[in-house]
């Protein structure tokens with residue numbers, strides 16, 4: 001039997017097809033109380049975000065994770081996708097999980113071991129697994145350090161293309177170019193352009209350090225299908241206005 005694309009992946013894909021690029025809001029459950037996270041998700045929905053990712057490199061686990069997912073699901077009718085840094089980042093109640101392998105990690109733990117240990121939980125919790133190649137680019141931030149990544153140099157788009165193609169050939173339907181949460185500079189546009197050029201139908205997700213609409217627009221124009229913002233949403237004073245600026249800047253640009 002041929003594996004079918006699940007409902008949540010279909011919803012995200014549809015958002016990309018309709019407007020050219022989609023926006024996902026990343027919420028770290030360790031950064032605020034569950035009800036504040038739900039309020040943030042609500043404000044992001046009003047601003048035009050297409051889905052909520054829940055995860056973080058440190059502390060995004062246990063009851064704080066589960067309560068946050070529950071509160072967000074109660075509050076908004078948006079796809080809620082887990083973005084785990086390991087098995088502890090899994091919990092019931094979300095719609096889906098980005099089932100990722102950090103392809104440029106030096107550690108088998110982030111390449112396959114967490115995935116093997118987490119797979120039975122994904123099954124038990126009824127989460128929709130969305131297969132994704134995760135590639136960390138300099139500076140890489142906390143996730144680069146925690147994930148023991150051999151980071152892709154910013155001036156070497158061909159290395160990012162090589163890893164992304166490997167992910168595509170292994171059947172991953174999304175590739176995520178990650179500069180690290182709070183990065184000073186997002187992934188370079190030339191790298192995004194080169195990766196999207198090689199990816200075809202595979203959706204290219206870009207995150208890390210995207211702090212303004214013009215930056216998001218440059219990345220979307222270069223080929224990013226999905227723009228992820230976390231830190232800037234957390235720090236802004238008006239989530240709805242900020243997400244509206246970002247999603248307005250990327251939608252319809254391609």
Ligand code: 1GP
Pocket residue numbers: 026143178179180181182183206207208209210228229230231232
């Ligand atoms: C981190 O790519 C995400 O994994 C989002 O990064 O927090 O910098 O928006 P920011």
